[in-house]
Amino acid sequence: MDLVVSGPTFLDVTLAGLQATVHPGREVFAQDAALGPGGAAIAAIAASRLGLQTALHSDLGADAAGLLCRDVLMTEAVDVSAAPLLDGWRTPLTVCISDRDDRAMATFQEPPPRRRTPPVAARALLANLRDVAARARTDGTVVVADIGWDASGRWDDGDLAPLRSCDVFLPNSVEAMAYTRTATPREAARALGDRVERVIVTCGAEGVIALDAGAGSESLIPAIPVDAVDTTGAGDVLGAGVVAGLLRGWQFADVAAFGALCAGLAVTRLGSATASPTLAGIDEWWRAARADAALSSRYAFLEGLHDAEAGLPSQEPTG
Template identity: 45%
Template sequence: MLDPLAALRTPDDPPCDVYLTGSVFLDIIFTGLDSAPVRGTESWARGMGSSPGGVANMATALARLGLRTSLAAAFGDDKYGEYCWESLEHGEGIDLSLSRTVPGWHSPVTVSMAYEGERTMVTHGHEAPPEESAPCDPPLARACVAALRPGEGQGWIAAAARRGSRVFADVGWDETGRWDPGDLADLEHCEAFLPNAEEAMRYTRTDCPRAAARRLAEKVPLAVVTMGSEGACAVDGGSGENAEVPAVAVEALDPTGAGDVFVAGFVTGTLAGWPLADRLAFGCLTAALSVQEFGGSLSAPGWAEVAAWWQHVRSFDDQGRAALRRYAFLDALLPGPARPWPLRRAVPTIGFRRV
């Protein structure tokens, strides 16, 4: 597998490149719906896939880009949990030594319905019971990715920063509707914050993603705002550098997990020491490639797919020539396919019986 950090590795490196913790869901995705389901009717979907979801989306995306990834999560001891564990550990090479299987706890499940470029989700699950002897500190790692929880501090984030990890944070939808900037206190321990445009504007009380990025850069060294079909923008609060890149135009099948894949691409470029604009562009590219497949985790691209896309656009028309200029940095990274092809993909069933 292509190692984007090969030139930077030393014998004194920490055992993993990126550490994550969070909840793993079983995602069941329906696509090919002509419209949102209507109450009292039955809708038939033209496509369906199942895959590990939740924090597994980002863990898989990081691992497929060649980063040594460690995940701490709870797994149910049902068939869903078994499938998710096997997919992540054996299928993707993710280190699950800090994860656990919880007896008698069923895996949370999310059903995602994609239509008209949007998605609607229904989730069922319960919080996993706490560990009796939970570790106080996260493991040594080059970086950590944290999902901030509005109004809820997470002590491990500060601990990771104290141990020298570079902390990248995103945030979920604030169900309380408060959107209180004070709820993001853990940003003081983070190197970068990567919300989407709607989240960024609500927290900053602005009406423009670019203005939101500038406001957020007052709270965190690097503010990155994803803007969907418009691409992404970023403001470096230290140097004052601004960057913006357009999205890569693709025909989207399922947007599940695209934001997680963007973060994985951006983290990869950051750890490799790329310029800010290249990091944004790579995040946009990996996210664009992911939405062409079912599911959040198993839709994440590997280097072979990045290389295939690059080879394709180099022989194309005006769009290809524009991509050549923006993505010329890929030439030095892509000696050839770096992962078995094709990648494992989401399928309608959890697993087939072995004969």
């Protein structure tokens, strides 16, 4: 197995193009809709589409939502042996109301039935920082972690303690600045670089900041120009792209650029997991992008990616 993605799975119901704002006592119609797995399943499906043998470590209820998520995951060649269907527990559900710039979400989630240590029988682990297993890195697994929003508003510095067990940290700019008490994403990335060797701070339409403290390098990678339709799950898709780049042995700036590219392509379609790009889709984008001098230079590492690889080359991960 190349990758284990660990975290909660949701059934995402996405609505786009609402005719008006939703108010109590009023029915509002949407112009489009999508249904599919959300949460950790987004990264698992995205990684599978990028050629990684991927397993999902999660819980699903033995209900209609759980069965639908499981069917889609299996269709996408994701190993679900560590994602059991649980009787008497309902699969979490999120309703996403999307516009081109952002989205609003309403979620139902019962307390998880149990908290288990993610398995590490894979070349890489992608998980929330709070769930990172300390032993994973010592077992040779490349550990990539995000952290998510702190609903308590405390932004406790202690939440960052598991960074000592990580290889790459993927916060968004708001999270990074809140935890480090800094004023800019770049300052936040540098502060986090004192705790973990590699950091990618995502900045939405502004792109990403990639810091490799060990190599002493820092890159600002602009977002690719796209017409955004739905930003749901973009961070999860970016995480899958980052792992795919790490396991291919690329330079860290290229790893970050690939993750940003995958996320950029994903937001051009409605939905979450099933909007993530395939290697063939990335190759199609690259063939068109070569006409742009800046894109051709930044993404030259993509040349021949789809044609040359049925899977992953036998390179050591850059953990």
